[in-house]
Amino acid sequence: MRHRGLLVGVVLLSLAQLAVAQAVPSKTDVEKRVETILGKMTLDEKIEIIGGINDFYTRPIPRLGIPSLRMSDGPIGVHDYGLTTAYPAGIALAASWDVDLAERFGASMGKDARARGVHFILGPGMNIYRAPMNGRNFEYFGEDPFLASRMAVSVIRGIQGHASSRRPSTSPGTTRSSHA
Numbered sequence: 001m002r003h004r005g006l007l008v009g010v011v012l013l014s015l016a017q018l019a020v021a022q023a024v025p026s027k028t029d030v031e032k033r034v035e036t037i038l039g040k041m042t043l044d045e046k047i048e049i050i051g052g053i054n055d056f057y058t059r060p061i062p063r064l065g066i067p068s069l070r071m072s073d074g075p076i077g078v079h080d081y082g083l084t085t086a087y088p089a090g091i092a093l094a095a096s097w098d099v100d101l102a103e104r105f106g107a108s109m110g111k112d113a114r115a116r117g118v119h120f121i122l123g124p125g126m127n128i129y130r131a132p133m134n135g136r137n138f139e140y141f142g143e144d145p146f147l148a149s150r151m152a153v154s155v156i157r158g159i160q161g162h163a164s165s166r167r168p169s170t171s172p173g174t175t176r177s178s179h180a
Contacts, residue, residue: 037064056080074121075139078112085112090125090151094141099154106158114162124155 025033038046041064048059052071060068072078077087087093087109093102106124113121125139128148141148 037066040064069119070117072113072116072118072121074109074113074123075125075136076123078109078116078118078121081116081118089138090141091138093155094147094151097147099150102151102154103158106155107161108158109155110159110162113159121159124152126152 041049041061045061045064049061049066051059053059053068056071056073058069058071060066072080076089077084085108087105093105096102109121109123112118123139124141125136126148127134127137127140128145129137129140129143141151
């Protein structure tokens with residue numbers, strides 16, 4: 001009799017997980033929800049949510065049910081939370097011209113992020129080299145726009161395949177030509 005209770009519990013938990021897995025909202029439903037929430041946010045809340053607090057977390061907005069989300073500075077790995085895997089710099093990855101390798105690179109970062117409870121990664125770094133003085137050029141995928149775009153898309157696909165979001169990272173002022 002005791003085993004029957006345990007079995008019923010396991011079955012119920014399994015069914016609950018199945019129900020949750022099947023209840024994934026459609027893209028249209030997500031977009032409607034986002035628009036609804038954005039419409040309810042004040043200007044101050046919109047400004048506050050784009051900044052970070054408490055070592056790489058976003059500000060929660062409890063009145064709208066928006067939790068604090070954990071970020072990671074990630075152009076070359078999932079950093080900020082203990083020991084980390086050191087991935088190759090973007091320029092080294094781009095030198096391979098291997099988009100499949102770039103996607104596997106992104107998948108590894110996505111797995112690392114998920115294991116660390118990171119909701120989104122600030123990366124990959126996506127700038128075209130225009131100023132040699134930029135101290136973060138090594139994080140980017142080079143000066144060739146086609147190569148940089150193909151590598152970035154592949155890394156992002158890899159990251160997103162593991163349910164961690166990404167926000168492409170750029171440094172202000174480095175995406176414009178100094179001759180403009």
